Structures are given as C-alpha cells and as structure tokens.
Amino acid sequence: MIVSMTGIVKRYNAHTALDNLDLTVNEGEALGLLGPNGAGKTTAIRVLTGLTTADSGEVKLFGSEMRGTAAAIKKKIGLVPQDLALYETLSARDNLNYFGRLYGVTGATLKDRVAEALDVLGLSDVAGKAPKKFSGGMKRRLNIGCAIIHKPELLILDEPTVGIDPQSRNHILDFVELMNKQGTTVLYTSHYMEEVERVCSRVLIMDAGRVIAGGSVEELTRSTLIEETVSVEVRDPAPSLKESISKVQGVLRCEGEGRTLLVTSKADSQNLARILECATPYVILGVEAHRPTLEDAFLTLTGKKLRDGNET
Amino acid sequence: MKAFLATFWMGSKFLWRNPVSVAILICFPIVIILVLGSALSAYITPETDLEPAAVAAAADPGGLLGTFLQNDEVSRFLDVTFTDREEAERLASNEEVVAAIVEENGEVSVIRPGVGGLYTQLTMSLIDSYKQIGSAAVIAAMSGKNVYDILGKDVSVKDIPLGTRIPGSIDYYAVTMLVMILLYTGMNGLDLFNKGLLSDTGRRMLTTSASKPALIGGMFAAASVTSFLQGMVTFAFTGLVYGVYWGERIPLVLLTLFAIVLFSQALCIFLTMAIRHNGAVMGISQALFWTMTFVSKGYAKVSFGEMDKVFQYAPNSMAHTVIFGAIFGGNEAKMTSNLIILYALCLVLLMLAFVSGRRRVA
Ligand SMILES: Nc1ncnc2c1ncn2[C@@H]1O[C@H](COP(=O)(O)OP(=O)(O)OP(=O)(O)O)[C@@H](O)[C@H]1O
Ligand SMILES: [Mg+2]
Numbered sequence: 001m002i003v004s005m006t007g008i009v010k011r012y013n014a015h016t017a018l019d020n021l022d023l024t025v026n027e028g029e030a031l032g033l034l035g036p037n038g039a040g041k042t043t044a045i046r047v048l049t050g051l052t053t054a055d056s057g058e059v060k061l062f063g064s065e066m067r068g069t070a071a072a073i074k075k076k077i078g079l080v081p082q083d084l085a086l087y088e089t090l091s092a093r094d095n096l097n098y099f100g101r102l103y104g105v106t107g108a109t110l111k112d113r114v115a116e117a118l119d120v121l122g123l124s125d126v127a128g129k130a131p132k133k134f135s136g137g138m139k140r141r142l143n144i145g146c147a148i149i150h151k152p153e154l155l156i157l158d159e160p161t162v163g164i165d166p167q168s169r170n171h172i173l174d175f176v177e178l179m180n181k182q183g184t185t186v187l188y189t190s191h192y193m194e195e196v197e198r199v200c201s202r203v204l205i206m207d208a209g210r211v212i213a214g215g216s217v218e219e220l221t222r223s224t225l226i227e228e229t230v231s232v233e234v235r236d237p238a239p240s241l242k243e244s245i246s247k248v249q250g251v252l253r254c255e256g257e258g259r260t261l262l263v264t265s266k267a268d269s270q271n272l273a274r275i276l277e278c279a280t281p282y283v284i285l286g287v288e289a290h291r292p293t294l295e296d297a298f299l300t301l302t303g304k305k306l307r308d309g310n311e312t
Numbered sequence: 313m314k315a316f317l318a319t320f321w322m323g324s325k326f327l328w329r330n331p332v333s334v335a336i337l338i339c340f341p342i343v344i345i346l347v348l349g350s351a352l353s354a355y356i357t358p359e360t361d362l363e364p365a366a367v368a369a370a371a372d373p374g375g376l377l378g379t380f381l382q383n384d385e386v387s388r389f390l391d392v393t394f395t396d397r398e399e400a401e402r403l404a405s406n407e408e409v410v411a412a413i414v415e416e417n418g419e420v421s422v423i424r425p426g427v428g429g430l431y432t433q434l435t436m437s438l439i440d441s442y443k444q445i446g447s448a449a450v451i452a453a454m455s456g457k458n459v460y461d462i463l464g465k466d467v468s469v470k471d472i473p474l475g476t477r478i479p480g481s482i483d484y485y486a487v488t489m490l491v492m493i494l495l496y497t498g499m500n501g502l503d504l505f506n507k508g509l510l511s512d513t514g515r516r517m518l519t520t521s522a523s524k525p526a527l528i529g530g531m532f533a534a535a536s537v538t539s540f541l542q543g544m545v546t547f548a549f550t551g552l553v554y555g556v557y558w559g560e561r562i563p564l565v566l567l568t569l570f571a572i573v574l575f576s577q578a579l580c581i582f583l584t585m586a587i588r589h590n591g592a593v594m595g596i597s598q599a600l601f602w603t604m605t606f607v608s609k610g611y612a613k614v615s616f617g618e619m620d621k622v623f624q625y626a627p628n629s630m631a632h633t634v635i636f637g638a639i640f641g642g643n644e645a646k647m648t649s650n651l652i653i654l655y656a657l658c659l660v661l662l663m664l665a666f667v668s669g670r671r672r673v674a
Pocket of ligand 2: 041042043082158159
C-alpha cells in the first residue's frame with residue numbers, strides 16, 4: 001500500500017473539512033477521488049503531502065509515517081496542485097529545471113528529463129517562453145510537468161484540467177494514462193465523471209469530509225442504482241410480447257408503443273438473456289442497455305450534482 | 313545545498329527579469345544622479361544655467377568656511393556676501409538673500425528665510441557637505457590645514473590625494489543616494505518571497521524534498537546578492553562617469569554597502585515572517601525605509617535638534633558615517649563599531665525572522 005490515511009480529522013475553526021477520512025492507494029493503481037466543491041479533496045491532499053497537519057488520525061506513505069524521513073518520502077511523490085504553482089516570469093524550461101533540481105535531479109539527467117517532459121506535454125515549441133504568455137491549457141500542462149521531472153512513484157493530480165480546452169484536456173488525460181501504464185501510481189481528483197471513468201481503475205466518492213463509497217466504476221454504479229433499463233427493438237411485435245417480458249424475473253415495467261419496448265428492471269437483475277429469449281420469435285433489430293453512469297451513482301449517493309450549476 | 317543553489321539561481325533570474333525592480337534600482341538612480349550630477353558636478357559640465365544666488369555669511373573670509381564658500385565649485389551657485397551675524401540675519405528675514413550662513417564657536421548653521429526654496433536647500437546641502445568632512449577635507453588640504461582642526465576630535469588626520477581631482481558635492485550625493493537606494497532593495501526580497509514562498513508556488517516548493525532552510529536561504533541570498541550587484545551599477549556609474557571619489561578603501565566601502573543591503577533584506581524577511589500579509593508588509597517596510605531616510609536627512613537637510621543624537625543610529629546614518637570615514641578619514645573606532653552594529657542588527661533580524669517563522673508553523 002502506497003498511501004494509507006486512517007481516521008483523519010482536520011478542522012478549520014468550527015468547520016470540519018475532513019471528518020474521519022479513510023483512504024488508501026495501492027501500488028500501480030489509478031485512484032480517482034470524486035467529490036463536489038468543498039468535499040475536502042484538496043484538504044486531504046494537503047494533509048497527505050505534509051502541507052498541513054491533521055488534528056488526529058494517521059498518515060502513512062510508502063509504509064512509514066511522514067515525520068523524520070520526510071525528504072526520502074517526498075522524493076517519491078509528485079504533486080500537481082489545484083492552483084497553478086509556477087514562476088510566471090521565468091521560462092517554461094527554467095520552471096522545469098528548478099523543480100527538478102529541488103528534487104535533486106541534476107546534470108545530463110535533468111536535461112534529458114526536461115526535454116522529455118516538454119515533448120510529452122507538447123510544450124517543446126514554447127520552452128523558452130514565460131508562462132505568463134501561455135494559454136490556460138499550456139499553463140496547466142506546465143503545472144503537471146513540474147511534478148514529474150524527478151519521476152515520482154506516486155503522482156497526485158488535484159483537478160489538473162480545470163478551465164481548459166478539450167484538446168489540452170485530452171492531452172493531459174492521455175498523459176496520465178500513459179504514466180499509469182508505465183507504472184506510476186496515480187491519485188486523481190476531479191469534478192468530471194468522464195475523466196475519472198477514463199483514467200481511473202478505482203474511484204472513491206467523497207462528501208463532507210469523508211469517503212462515502214468506493215470501488216470500480218462498475219461496482220459503484222451497480223451497487224447504488226435501484227433500476228436499470230434496456231430498450232429492445234423488434235419487427236412487428238405482438239401485444240403478447242409485452243406481457244411475456246413483464247413476467248421475466250426482476251422486470252418492473254415494460255412500456256412502449258410500436259417496435260421499441262422500454263424494459264425497466266430492478267438493479268442487478270441480470271435478466272437480459274431472458275428478456276431477449278422472449279423476443280427471439282421476432283426479428284430483433286436492436287438492443288440497447290442504458291448503462292447507469294457514475295453521475296447517476298453520485299446523485300443517488302450524495303443527493304448532489306457533482307458540479308455547481310455555474311461551472312461547466 | 314543543491315536546493316539552496318537552485319533557489320539562488322532561480323531567485324536571481326527572477327529578480328533580474330523583474331522590470332520594476334530593475335527600473336527602480338538601476339534606471340531611477342542613474343537618472344537622479346544625471347540630474348543632480350549636472351547641477352553639482354563641476355567636472356562634467358563646467359558651465360551651468362544656474363545663476364548664483366545671493367547668500368549672506370557671518371564668517372571670516374580668510375577662514376576655512378570662508379575659503380570653502382569662495383571656492384570655484386561653490387561660487388558657481390552662491391554669491392556670498394561676508395558680513396556680521398546681525399546683518400546676515402536681517403538679510404535673511406527680509407528675504408534679500410536665500411540663506412544666511414552663520415559660523416559661531418566652530419558651529420556652522422544656516423538661517424533660512426521662511427520655508428526657503430531650491431537655492432536655500434542647495435545652500436544647506438553645500439554646508440552639509442562641508443560639515444560632512446568631504447569638502448572640509450578639501451579645504452583643509454587647500455589651505456594647508458588639518459582636517460582635525462575643522463571637525464574636532466572625531467576625525468583622524470588623513471591625506472586626501474588631490475593630485476587628480478577635487479572631491480565636491482557630487483561625492484557627497486553619490487554616497488547619500490547609494491545608501492538610500494540600497495536601503496530600498498528590501499523590496500527585492502519582498503517580491504521574491506511573495507511570488508515564491510508565500511504563494512501557491514511556495515506551497516509547492518515545500519512539498520518537494522528540499523528543506524525549508526535551503527529554500528528560504530536561497531531566496532535570501534538571491535535577493536541580497538542581486539540587490540548588491542544592482543547597487544554596484546550605480547557605484548560604478550558614479551565612479552566612472554562622474555569620477556566620484558570613492559576613496560582608497562574600496563573593500564571597506566563595499567562591506568558597508570553590503571551591510572545596508574543585508575539589513576534591508578533581513579528587515580523584510582522578518583516582517584514577512586511575522587505578518588504574512590503582503591500588503592501590510594509592503595506598507596510597513598516602505599514607511600520604515602522612508603522614515604530612516606528622512607531622519608538621516610536623505611531627502612532634505614532638516615535639523616531635528618537633540619533627536620539627531622538618536623537618529624545617528626539609524627542604519628543608513630551609521631553606514632554614511634563609515635563610508636565618509638573610509639573615504640576622507642574618520643574616527644576608526646566609531647567606524648568599526650558602526651559596522652559591527654550594522655551586521656549584528658542583520659543577525660538579530662534574521663533570528664527574529666526564524667523565530668516567527670517557527671512560531672507560525674507550530
Ligand atoms: N485554509 C482554510 N481555512 C478555512 N477553511 C478551509 C481552508 N481550506 C479549506 N477550507 C474548507 O474546507 C472545506 C474543504 O475544502 P477543500 O478545498 O478541501 O475542498 P475540495 O474538495 O478540494 O473542493 P474543490 O472541488 O472546490 O476544490 C471547504 O469547506 C473549505 O471551505
Ligand atoms: Mg480542491
């Protein structure tokens with residue numbers, strides 16, 4: 001286990017930002033941390049990286065506590081902060097060089113790694129320019145670059161794609177996937193379901209300072225949903241078809257006029273084969289399972305939309 | 313060590329790229345010195361547009377002050393009438409002269425009519441430079457007398473190399489200006505700490521494997537060295553272009569200038585650690601710099617009476633004393649103690665900064 005946080009409590013005056021948080025990250029996985037604004041994602045990361053201390057609870061990184069051996073442990077971590085943390089007047093290359101050096105990377109290794117990072121993040125052409133002249137997406141990419149020069153074993157990304165164009169976002173997601181494939185453990189926080197679904201193998205859902213659910217995307221959606229729907233399209237269905245489908249175990253309703261029938265079942269009924277069996281006498285034109293999304297699961301769990309209305 | 317050096321380089325680059333700091337610390341002093349220099353330097357512009365202004369002097373025309381007032385440099389600005397004290401005072405109060413210079417029992421003072429204008433200020437500055445050893449030493453040398461005779465026991469006897477040129481008001485101003493500029497270089501440190509350590513970028517730096525002392529030390533070193541080098545531009549400029557006489561003990565002068573730089577950075581780092589509010593630190597440090605420059609008469613020649621005895625311990629005043637002493641020969645014991653006090657002050661401020669930094673973390 002690379003990260004283990006147990007019973008973490010963090011209060012800001014009267015406000016409890018982390019309320020008995022338990023969180024673990026396993027070696028090699030990409031863990032998504034999902035939660036609405038103010039859920040405590042950033043606070044959890046700040047406790048994890050030693051920027052702030054918890055009021056109680058235990059943090060273990062790479063098997064040991066943060067104190068004492070801090071430098072050795074910190075070398076294995078790369079943090080991409082939620083807020084841009086760059087020297088805006090120094091060039092992109094200077095920024096990468098500097099943060100690389102802070103982690104003790106020097107000489108030819110530093111030069112190679114910086115060139116590699118510039119290349120993989122698509123910043124080679126602007127390496128000599130200062131980030132203050134960059135677009136939001138370019139700044140975000142450089143913000144990531146500064147965290148990877150020392151090849152961390154654990155890469156923590158706190159909402160790395162906020163406020164940028166789809167192209168830059170794709171670039172970043174590809175990059176994170178690549179890092180993970182190459183063996184880097186990833187902790188990824190986001191408001192965006194589709195990012196987490198794409199990048200992460202496991203997801204934790206946070207709300208009000210605690211983890212309220214966890215598992216793979218599939219597990220989460222399956223366990224939280226009450227109903228699932230399938231639409232079946234057949235040529236010239238007889239009215240009896242509706243009746244026979246309704247009798248299949250788990251089916252709650254079967255609705256629809258004409259050739260498309262909408263079948264609603266209890267969650268996790270695993271009755272699709274039997275529904276289709278009823279339809280075999282007819283020519284089946286199409287079957288579409290409406291897979292529940294993480295967004296649905298989130299809504300069910302927290303009663304909240306993942307993003308504030310004014311954000312997109 | 314690696315992190316310290318990396319931060320030192322990064323910080324230096326950051327500061328040299330900062331257009332505001334470069335403008336304030338390099339361009340501004342050069343412009344000021346160009347303007348002042350044109351008015352004061354007899355060697356660059358022998359002719360001047362200024363008409364000499366009428367001044368009354370209650371002094372012996374054959375004495376040191378008299379010789380000084382009649383020398384070439386001064387008489388370009390002042391048209392001096394020698395008279396007795398009562399008459400001089402009357403002329404001043406009737407505004408018939410821009411100032412009355414009175415020498416009594418070895419004390420030289422300036423009586424100004426009302427508030428006084430540019431020429432009154434100029435007269436006071438010239439008299440000040442006379443009192444501040446510079447020109448006095450010249451006059452002493454010219455009149456074959458000893459500096460000791462003019463300024464009393466505070467000054468040791470020293471030969472001024474007059475072979476090539478004569479020190480004048482510009483020499484005095486170059487010192488005042490440079491000390492003032494260097495006092496303000498704490499702004500460099502502030503800027504670096506604000507955009508670095510106290511920002512999101514700084515929080516990121518703290519999550520790296522670099523140690524906090526290496527990061528803070530690197531920034532402090534970058535701000536100090538960069539500020540000093542920026543001051544050196546003015547130093548070299550005044551020396552090379554205006555031929556300002558910086559004396560023969562350049563290392564001592566530089567050591568003193570560096571003390572002022574360190575003091576300024578240490579003060580800013582301490583305020584930053586103790587207050588942690590950019591705007592407040594900025595305001596307080598500016599106000600402190602302004603006050604120090606004011607009480608040590610960096611802006612205008614104002615007398616504070618008895619308080620002057622206290623104000624001579626303003627860091628920049630202490631630096632002035634050492635530098636003038638190094639150039640024209642001053643009391644060695646006083647110079648040494650001033651320099652030690654200055655460096656000790658830096659140390660105390662840094663320790664205070666360290667303590668308040670610790671307190672915040674705990
Ligand atoms: N320094 C602080 N002082 C006081 N309260 C804070 C501080 N930092 C965070 N909080 C509070 O703690 C709670 C958790 O904040 P946090 O930034 O961890 O949320 P988040 O999940 O990262 O939200 P977002 O998605 O908006 O980034 C919020 O209610 C926030 O107001
Ligand atoms: Mg956050």
